[in-house]
Amino acid sequence: MALAVTSSSTAISGSSFSRSGASSESKALQICSIRLSDRTHLSQRRYSMKPLNAESHSRSESWVTRASTLIAPEVEEKEGEVEDFEQLAKKLEDASPLEIMDKALEKFGDEIAIAFSGAEDVALIEYARLTGKPFRVFSLDTGRLNPETYRLFDAVEKQYGIRIEYMFPDAVEVQALVRNKGLFSFYEDGHQECCRVRKVRPLRRALKGLKAWITGQRKDQSPGTRSEIPIVQVDPVFEGLDGGVGSLVKWNPLANVEGADVWNFLRTMDVPVNALHAQGYVSIGCEPCTRPVLPGQHEREGRWWWEDAKAKECGLHKGNIKEEDGAADSKPAAVQEIFESNNVVALSRGGVENLLKLENRKEAWLVVLYAPWCPFCQAMEASYVELAEKLAGKGVKVAKFRADGEQKEFAKQELQLGSFPTILLFPKRAPRAIKYPSEHRDVDSLMSFVNLLR
Secondary structure, three states, X not given: OOOOOEEEOOOOOOOOOOHHHHHHHHHHHHHOOOOOOOXXXXXXXXXXOOOOOOXXXXXXXXXXXXXXXXXXXXXXXXXXXXXXXXXXXXXXXXOOHHHHHHHHHHHHHHHEEEEOOOHHHHHHHHHHXXXXXXXXXXEXXXXXXXXXXXXXXXXXXXXXXXXXXXXXXXXXXXXXXXXXXXXXXXHHHOOHHHHHHHHHHHHHHHHOOOOEEEOOOOOOOOOOOOOOOOOEEEOOOOOXXXXXXXXXXXXXXXXXXXXXXXXXXXXXXXXXXXXXXXXXXOOOOEHHHEOXXXXXXXXXXXXXXXXXXXXXXXXXXXXXXXXXXXOHHHOHHHOOOOOOOOOEEEOOHHHHHHHHHOOEOOOEEEEEEEOOXXXXXXHOHHHHHHHHHHHOOOOEEEEEEEOOHHHHHHHHHHOOOOOOOEEEEEOOEOOOOEEOOOOOOOHHHHHHHHHHHO
């Protein structure tokens, strides 16, 4: 995934560009007037960058003090913020993509970035250019993209005078996946595990350096999963720079635009497109998981074609997957399971009850009380699985307990469940579980909590 790109004549070297420098430069540049019709002049401009995965390490209070309270008060969700963006989405429902893009860049400045991978995202970059405002672009390199896709990235950089900075998957995780399961395990057991390693986790790291991001999602891309995409929303899955629920805003300027109109716009503006489109590819992802579609087929039929149509999402936009009618809590079995890893133990009610009875445990236990349909549980899936991998063999068992449905009342009475997810630490020598008191569910915060109390 890439980093921010704000308009500047300053030469860039690496990802160590300071946040204060980027902010002051961005504010100065916003004062300048930009001739939108002068494409040649704009294409010669360069963009300065700052790391997207820059995370705040400030702590307003010590972990020891916070952890001394065994039962923490419930953290109230920021309902007001959610409602504000719901109202903004309604207000922008009939707005053009250009107007939406302008509003997004105006509202978040250098703390928002365009997620770039394909045709729709080139349109987003073109809209950003037309606003005259500085903008940032990032992208994921999974290591399995088509050569034509890399050529598109290069062409876009040259066309717009930008330098896209990429986020890559963790080499150790990729190595372990390939060594254990081979290069093409996704054909046998589904694409979710590979996508989690190569796409979702790098995206999560990138978004931790932002307060908002811009995607090319459209409602007509996948009627089964994207038919209710809003123009703007508080991201229900990922966390942003400030951490916690509601810390990231997601903009979808093309939500109400049809694919044919996007392509007409691209042709009219004469912008770079992926050469694979001319070969019948419409929706393009990684090379092993993408193929051309036939005339009359929907564009998403070329992605993960060996799987059911309802599963054709990689996890980047899990929060926009349309649920069936009715309350999610009333039919949890229909939702895909989460926290699936060899390092995460699935506990039954009996197992949890045994943990509650033990006072002198040989190992500490970290347990998440979850519901697979809960977007906040989904949001912490990658960090929790990563934490389990880091704690493997270090005297701490990492587990999950599905606490919705018929187990919900038991979890409320015996396990301090207030909302999903609830995280409990069962120390080696303590009679009672300690409830994790924070909304910050990143790996470092959870690791500090465990190390101080186990």
